[in-house]
Amino acid sequence: MTDAYTKADLRSILRSCNVEVVSHTGTDFLCLCPFHHNTDSPAFAVSHSKGLYVCYNQNCNASGTILDLVKQLTSRNDFEALRFISANKITDEEAFEEGLKDLLNDKPDFTVFPTQTVEGAHMLLMSGAHGAKDYLLSRNINEEAMEYFQIGFSSIQQMTMVPLHSPDGILVGVIGRSIQGKAFKNSPNLPRNKTLFNLHRAKRQGGTIIVVESSFDAIRLWQAGFPNAVATLGGSISDINIQNLNKYASTIIIMTDNDAAGKALGNTIATKLKNKNILWARYDHNMVYPHLAKDAGDMTDEEIKQCIKNAISHFEYALM
Secondary structure, eight states: OOOOOOHHHHHHHHHHTTOOEEEEOSSEEEEOOTTTTOOSSOOEEEETTTOEEEEOOTTTOOEEEHHHHHHHHHTOOHHHHHHHHHHHSOOHHHHHHHHHHHHHTOOOOOOOOOHHHHHHHHHHHHTTGGGHHHHHHHTTOOHHHHHHTTOEEETTTTEEEEEEEOTTOOEEEEEEEESSSSOBOOOTTOOTTTOOBTHHHHGGGOSEEEEESSHHHHHHHHHTTOTTEEEOSSSOOOHHHHHHHHHHOSEEEEOOOSSHHHHHHHHHHHHHTTTSEEEEOOSSSSOSSGGGOOSGGGSOHHHHHHHHHTOEEHHHHHHO
16 A cells, blocks of 8 residues: 655655656646656656556556655665655645645646557558558658657558647647548547647747648648647637747747638637737748648648748738
């Protein structure tokens, strides 16, 4: 039987063991694993109530109690580790301050999606089975991007699977697209209204974020040299995602689909973010995108670069 810990106690103990807490759900702290030293998506979950930890990376699979964790990370025996835990539990006053901090920094809760599922699907895709890799290559998505974004394939669904993360890098689901036809099927309860595709990476690239509609478009921009692209995963955007853009960007370049729905989406973003520098991607003065392209997926890398380079202000766009 494991000991019970308050959230504040557990956060203090983890901090003292140099375990970085990235985010939390209703039941767990989500951390960067101290055993296999992951630096991107937090794979290490620590239960608030049970005092247990587990790493979801299949090459690590570390697990145990908080006592085990302290012993391993601080090289203490049982008695020394228990004293360390006791010393790092916090007072009622400190607990109140920690609780207040949680309220002031409240974030949407996310359910962790199994990394094993994504890793297995990625291995299947990269093996070349079922023609999934050829399908992506035909969409101008190269193998380097397949590896970087950990794109996978479901043989049951006959769909490619693109992982989706929270703004803090928590794996929260997959975006599915058929390799025959144009069918879409995401993992259950995909929280697309709480996060934008690639936001956890794009937010690190500086103050400019490029907004497109599909994950494939964001991946194409990455290949063209723009790692700061995010995707709304559809023709609408939630208030939470407007807040995400407001939080992480000072300049927003709109590169939505060149149709009525794409223009409406871009105008919604521009209207709700009046205090930001809003630009619209444009190929040249005479055309939005070259050769009647609908989106970034229909363009070459050089054409994408020119659209970003020639982006015009929202004021200029409104006059056209």
